[in-house]
Amino acid sequence: MSFDKIRDEIAELSESLNTYNRLYYLESAPTISDQEYDQLFQRLRSLEEEYPDLKRSDSPTQRVGSAPSGEFSQIAHRIPMLSLDNAFSNEDLLDFYSRIGQKVDGEVSLFAEPKLDGIAVSLMYIDGVLAYGATRGDGQTGEDITANVKTIASIPLRLSGDDLPSELEVRGEIFMPRSVFDELNLEAQKREEKVFVNPRNAASGSLRQLDSRITAKRKLMMNAYSVGYSSEPDRYRLHSESLSDLRRLGFVINPLVECLDSTEAIGSYVQKLTALRSELDYEIDGIVFKADKLADQQTLGFVARAPRWAIAYKFPAERAETTLEDVEFQVGRTGAITPVARLSPVFVGGVTVSNATLHNMDEVARLGIKIGDRVAIQRAGDVIPKVAARIGAGAFGRNIELPSHCPVCSSEIEQEGSIARCSGAMLCPAQLKESIKHFVSRKAFDIDGLGDKLVDQLVDKEFVLSPIDIFDLNTPNLVLLERMGQKSAENLISAIESSKQIELSRFIYALGIREVGETTASTIARELDDVMGLFSLTPDVLESLDDIGPVVARHVMVFTSNQDNRSLVRRLLEKGVECQMPTQVRESSESVFAGKTVVLTGTLPNYSRDDLKALLVAVGAKVSGSVSSKTDYLVAGEKAGSKLKKATELNVQVLDEAAALALLNQN
Numbered sequence: 160m161s162f163d164k165i166r167d168e169i170a171e172l173s174e175s176l177n178t179y180n181r182l183y184y185l186e187s188a189p190t191i192s193d194q195e196y197d198q199l200f201q202r203l204r205s206l207e208e209e210y211p212d213l214k215r216s217d218s219p220t221q222r223v224g225s226a227p228s229g230e231f232s233q234i235a236h237r238i239p240m241l242s243l244d245n246a247f248s249n250e251d252l253l254d255f256y257s258r259i260g261q262k263v264d265g266e267v268s269l270f271a272e273p274k275l276d277g278i279a280v281s282l283m284y285i286d287g288v289l290a291y292g293a294t295r296g297d298g299q300t301g302e303d304i305t306a307n308v309k310t311i312a313s314i315p316l317r318l319s320g321d322d323l324p325s326e327l328e329v330r331g332e333i334f335m336p337r338s339v340f341d342e343l344n345l346e347a348q349k350r351e352e353k354v355f356v357n358p359r360n361a362a363s364g365s366l367r368q369l370d371s372r373i374t375a376k377r378k379l380m381m382n383a384y385s386v387g388y389s390s391e392p393d394r395y396r397l398h399s400e401s402l403s404d405l406r407r408l409g410f411v412i413n414p415l416v417e418c419l420d421s422t423e424a425i426g427s428y429v430q431k432l433t434a435l436r437s438e439l440d441y442e443i444d445g446i447v448f449k450a451d452k453l454a455d456q457q458t459l460g461f462v463a464r465a466p467r468w469a470i471a472y473k474f475p476a477e478r479a480e481t482t483l484e485d486v487e488f489q490v491g492r493t494g495a496i497t498p499v500a501r502l503s504p505v506f507v508g509g510v511t512v513s514n515a516t517l518h519n520m521d522e523v524a525r526l527g528i529k530i531g532d533r534v535a536i537q538r539a540g541d542v543i544p545k546v547a548a549r550i551g552a553g554a555f556g557r558n559i560e561l562p563s564h565c566p567v568c569s570s571e572i573e574q575e576g577s578i579a580r581c582s583g584a585m586l587c588p589a590q591l592k593e594s595i596k597h598f599v600s601r602k603a604f605d606i607d608g609l610g611d612k613l614v615d616q617l618v619d620k621e622f623v624l625s626p627i628d629i630f631d632l633n634t635p636n637l638v639l640l641e642r643m644g645q646k647s648a649e650n651l652i653s654a655i656e657s658s659k660q661i662e663l664s665r666f667i668y669a670l671g672i673r674e675v676g677e678t679t680a681s682t683i684a685r686e687l688d689d690v691m692g693l694f695s696l697t698p699d700v701l702e703s704l705d706d707i708g709p710v711v712a713r714h715v716m717v718f719t720s721n722q723d724n725r726s727l728v729r730r731l732l733e734k735g736v737e738c739q740m741p742t743q744v745r746e747s748s749e750s751v752f753a754g755k756t757v758v759l760t761g762t763l764p765n766y767s768r769d770d771l772k773a774l775l776v777a778v779g780a781k782v783s784g785s786v787s788s789k790t791d792y793l794v795a796g797e798k799a800g801s802k803l804k805k806a807t808e809l810n811v812q813v814l815d816e817a818a819a820l821a822l823l824n825q826n
């Protein structure tokens with residue numbers, strides 16, 4: 160092969176691999192299979208090894224990292240990387256909004272972005288090719304982390320599209336998704352290595368690896384949030400425009416960014432992000448608000464090290480310090496005993512917390528806490544507050560000891576691995592209350608008006624000693640309870656009456672069999688011809704069901720082999736409870752597609768793939784996204800690519816739309 164041809168092939172491979180990479184990571188729309196990608200990648204790699212001089216600076220082979228080459232060198236930023244002033248309350252935020260409103264002409268619109276908790280990065284592109292990447296450092300000079308940033312899939316090695324400024328510096332945040340962080344720490348734990356404290360530290364540690372092959376394995380991400388230096392500084396009028404352009408060039412812009420132009424909009428954005436925060440797969444510690452008009456930014460300028468046109472609203476701290484006043488032991492529905500910390504009230508994550516779970520005695524030992532200690536409390540989003548760490552000793556130190564007997568019913572406590580359990584079962588009022596609460600809960604009998612406080616009273620007054628007693632309650636009895644009038648009593652009785660018609664899956668769930676949640680309950684219900692069939696299930700049958708393993712099967716067997724439980728179910732039926740059998744999943748056994756795995760690809764002449772998929776699913780087909788040896792049919796339209804090729808290789812039957820419809824209409 161001539162030198163020119165090889166150069167061309169290397170160029171073509173680099174470009175198409177970069178495109179495939181972008182489609183895969185940025186648009187979640189892969190166009191070729193992983194295998195095909197790997198093949199092209201290996202071909203490029205071997206060409207580059209043979210002709211190292213022809214390797215391009217945007218070569219995707221750099222994504223896997225390279226061996227260390229000495230220390231990080233320093234890079235001076237063309238424009239300093241500043242920090243932001245903080246706002247700690249809505250008031251601070253509205254002050255900022257009105258302050259800038261007074262200084263600029265016309266309406267101010269703000270652009271809001273989540274403040275990602277990662278590492279700031281500056282990326283310089285020269286003629287569209289990534290020239291270097293640097294950390295923020297002291298704001299004036301950062302470290303050259305080019306080799307490391309090149310391994311990050313969401314950072315383009317070459318900008319896409321034309322019409323590029325010859326020099327463009329893009330700024331953004333590199334972070335580690337929580338899911339990647341959890342996985343990384345789990346692995347570290349298994350190998351008995353040190354774990355990272357938080358995703359930010361893990362991202363920072365991964366980025367500051369001299370060996371970029373390690374960075375490559377850490378699955379870091381980048382969201383771009385501004386243009387730094389540009390050889391065409393007047394290209395945009397709005398900050399939001401610059402971000403849209405960065406998106407066009409191949410960067411990921413956080414999907415939660417928004418343009419806001421009133422105090423109400425600002426308020427509801429803060430509320431929205433505060434609520435969303437704990438559900439995101441990445442950590443955010445606040446919201447950055449920026450004046451959207453670049454002319455306004457000019458007018459407002461800078462103070463010291465921060466711009467006047469932007470502010471970082473910080474979420475309320477999710478960690479706070481307080482004193483552990485006492486530890487009490489709570490008994491759950493299954494008898495599990497949980498140590499609960501009683502704390503001096505402390506404001507954390509936006510609420511006042513005075514109780515926090517300690518999970519179990521292993522956790523107490525791990526934390527090494529004593530009553531009286533100073534402790535750190537953590538509360539993120541709506542998550543239950545927990546004691547995160549011991550900070551230091553308090554005035555007194557009393558050991559936390561697991562009682563030998565249940566604090567509620569005095570039955571003996573039995574140890575099951577790390578879980579301590581009260582052996583009192585339904586004789587323990589705490590377990591009884593929790594079981595009844597579960598029995599009447601929304602996903603079970605769903606009895607409206609029978610809340611926790613009422614259940615506590617019913618058990619305490621011994622009106623209810625078993626779920627059966629619920630169906631013997633009557634209005635004259637109920638009105639004897641606190642805060643219960645004639646009308647609410649009557650309503651409750653009628654709610655109880657109508658709850659008797661219950662789906663079998665809910666009934667099974669209501670029984671509170673250990674480890675049987677709503678999904679498992681539905682799985683079991685689908686297997687039964689009637690309720691009492693529950694008691695004839697064998698471990699083999701149970702384990703043959705979806706998602707039921709030996710542990711769940713054993714719990715079901717422990718429940719069903721107990722005569723008391725059999726008589727409980729019988730007596731519930733005698734009280735008039737009627738279980739409705741699940742409607743069978745419509746699996747037309749007549750259809751050739753029933754139970755078959757079908758893949759759709761290409762453009763179909765008449766149907767969209769989603770519509771055809773719906774028809775197939777309705778007759779019991781499983782529609783999957785990729786072709787494998789388990790595929791029964793491939794329905795292929797125009798421009799069917801790799802899937803068609805693979806199906807042919809694997810001898811999978813290929814149908815066009817007309818043939819698929821003919822088979823669908825056969826019965």
Ligand code: IVH
Pocket residue numbers: 241242243272273274275276277278279280331332384385447466469471
């Ligand atoms: S703008 C002059 N936007 O927050 C404006 N910063 O103190 C400078 N950060 O470490 C930054 N998300 O890396 C901006 N959407 C965002 C951001 C963001 C996170 C970080 C930034 C820097 C710190 C600013």
